[in-house]
């Protein structure tokens with residue numbers, strides 16, 4: 202592809218030439234796997250993509266006043282609410298991703314706090330250290346103060362420390378189910394108790410695990426309660442475009458009651474165009490993701506999600522065993538995928554660097570140094586075997602450097 206970034210080309214090129222050039226920039230199916238995270242098997246991808254394309258040009262901006270979009274969006278949200286032990290009066294909002302879902306919750310919290318604590322000038326949110334960076338970003342956008350509290354040694358929220366961090370300005374608490382970096386579910390029941398006791402809003406960030414946990418539980422694996430079963434949980438964010446297997450961008454924020462959803466809604470009408478009513482932050486948006494989410498959820502049904510979850514959990518055990526068998530590498534014990542692994546002996550920066558050199562596109566954590574694998578049902582044998590082969594090499598390169606350093610030390 203040409204390097205010309207100077208401006209728009211004078212003449213167009215043929216359709217064939219467009220796609221020939223785009224084919225050049227597509228990255229490797231295998232090595233790019235982890236960065237295309239959370240894809241279902243091909244047949245499900247196909248269903249989502251076809252629905253997406255069919256409704257690509259329809260404007261989701263109008264979902265509240267266009268019956269055919271509104272009805273489908275409501276059906277999607279209804280299917281979602283049914284998974285989280287929602288009270289009959291619960292409500293939801295379809296959003297563009299976990300970021301927008303978390304921003305929606307923070308914004309609603311601020312509006313609620315204004316009503317409930319009218320004298321507060323700078324409301325404050327207390328979260329565990331492992332909370333997603335969107336809480337820092339959102340607090341920045343909405344003029345809230347964020348307090349991150351150190352974790353317990355099992356990397357879960359330290360409820361006693363969070364209780365101690367609550368001050369007169371505190372209006373809300375956040376817990377993750379699970380957090381992205383470590384895959385562990387915070388003690389939501391205890392956070393709920395604390396929230397109820399102190400009169401605070403508890404938001405649960407279930408962006409990554411929200412559409413996996415209900416099926417993991419249904420398969421008989423006990424998980425700590427984290428959804429609307431827990432009193433005090435006022436809102437939940439859960440990403441359809443992660444383990445809901447829907448095409449991006451698609452997420453949901455669920456509210457315990459329609460009354461709480463009210464704090465999310467901003468419908469100005471002080472311009473020539475009249476009432477400006479939409480679901481959330483986004484204005485014009487493709488309705489494709491809404492219809493694609495409906496298509497994927499209808500296609501899979503409960504049975505489909507259970508089948509994919511069963512397969513995912515099997516691959517997870519196998520992948521963790523294989524990683525554990527590599528000298529120096531330790532997968533973390535977690536409640537739910539993604540998989541995270543680190544090392545007590547190897548420099549994970551070197552491991553990561555060696556994997557990148559071999560073409561892998563990866564994300565990780567820095568404190569402590571970890572690599573995260575967003576395991577999905579599209580991770581086939583070729584991806585897993587080729588990743589493990591490169592990971593073994595990367596780990597032995599890192600091990601050689603540990604040796605080299607200790608030789609120098611002597």
Ligand SMILES: *Cc1c(COP(=O)(O)O)cnc(C)c1O
Pocket residue numbers: 297298299300301303333335377379380381406407408409440452
């Ligand atoms: C992915 C994720 C987010 C952010 O979601 P986006 O869809 O990337 O905007 C927030 N919280 C958690 C726990 C996540 O895993």
